[in-house]
Amino acid sequence: MHKLGISIYPEHSTKSEIKSYMKLASGYGFNRIFTCLLSVRKSKEEIIKEFAEFMELAHQYGFEVAVDTNPAVFAYLGATPFEIKPFADLGVDIIRLDGHFGDLEDIAITRNPYMIPIEFNGSSNMDLDLLVERGADRWNMVTCHNFYPQRYSGLGWKRFLNLTEKYKKSGFRTAAFVSSQNKNTFGPWPVKAGLPTCEIHRNLPIDLQMRHLLATNIIDDIIIGNCFATEEELKLMSEVDCSKITFHIEIVKDCTESERELIFKYRHLSRGDASDYMIRSSWPREAYRNKSIPCRELKGDFFHKGDVVAVNDNLAHYRGELQIVLQDMPNDGERNLIGKIPREEWILLECLLPEYEFGFIHN
Structure with a gap:
């Protein structure tokens, strides 16, 4: 079953805006949130307090939350690939690895005792099958593509297909980003040119982006990379017929x-x-x-x-x-x-x- 997602960047939004957006999106059947810790510039104590409140609110509205991390984020929060308790304490549903650690560490993190799924970067050419062969938990591994704030830097369509087909054929769940065309949307970085995975989608209507991804038959979840999308865009995505090309x-x-x-x-x-x-x-x-x-x-x-x-x-x-x-x-x-x-x-x-x-x- 396909899942629809939104992205929220708490460091650039007010609590009121976040709550309103969650409520609006959940009403249209969205149940995933992508958020990012790579760009947060606050103390560890502030991050833990504010993010825990964010997670509690997201769960109230029925969302599962994937948080974008890298080795520097792990170190800052006091986590390691062998001990991810800080993320478990925050209530994180999915840990996305924007940058991975190394084979042994990547294998270990998939076997965390909290059974938090590990989301690998679908826009990189990783040998996830080899990790599984060496002991990684296949059932606790998913993939999600990058988004690309810089105009003309998004994945080429053929490259996107090649990478996604590779992971899909190996049985990993896949996700990719589409971009709202709403004016003054933003992401984690000070660039406002949209946040799609594929460059071909950057200026297209959001429902067409979604229908194109679904038409490949290899993408499971679709997430709006920038925020805040309009209610009309959320409605259009919720009405897309996922059973066929339209x-x-x-x-x-x-x-x-x-x-x-x-x-x-x-x-x-x-x-x-x-x-x-x-x-x-x-x-x-x-x-x-x-x-x-x-x-x-x-x-x-x-x-x-x-x-x-x-x-x-x-x-x-x-x-x-x-x-x-x-x-x-x-x-x-x-x-x-x-x-x-x-x-x-x-x-x-x-x-x-x-x-x-x-x-x-x-x-």
Whole structure:
């Protein structure tokens, strides 16, 4: 089951803001929090007091909290890979290692007696399988990617896929960050250019970022890296259909009611015998066997990438088949243009593999 998360940075927020944000996000089904101790510049006593209060409030709203650490944070709090009692005393749910210690220490920390899961950096090329082979507790190990405050520094999409596939194939739970487009959001550092894992996502609507990550079929949890996201963004993420790839669609003006039903009423599956020219959804054909879809004229001689078309009466055997065009295709009068997938959502087409289910979002 996928989990949705928010990030909170107590050193840059008021208690009132934190409580309001937790309450708002929990109401939309969010149940993970990412927070960071790397950037905190307070005394040990202050950190322990304030963070313990933060953890208590988070747990009241049903959140599990992952705290970002490194060897310097461990040393500052008086913890070691062999004794993490200071984190247990704070009520930490997940310890994220932004920087790891060494193989022996990394193995030892996964076998902590408090059974606090250890979250390894999914954006680094670690040999977690080797750690398991040498005694690490696989069931107490998860991964979470980095986020990237600096513009143009986020993970490339291919690198992201390669690293995530590696950890997912080995059975580790995965997580990645998306970025709020709300103005004046922030993270742990004084940079305000968003906090995504993947550079391709930095300026995209937050629900599209989420849908793109889900479409890979290798990401479990999705966390908003910066704060504070808007209520509309939280709502959009909570409404994403996690069961299939979904697209926004711009319906053409002359689309008929029957064609609208074809888009939204029926389930769509990308055929296994895939074409280079289009994605075919044949399931609705049975329902349209005795229905008419009159041919409508199209200005232009070609359909283009992202066009959504319906086979019409001129090819009655296939009438009612919905197709998404992948490359320029001649208009031979056998298809009606019923909608267009926005260009920014074409990235989802690359993830829609043969035999994957897909659908469209009501605007």
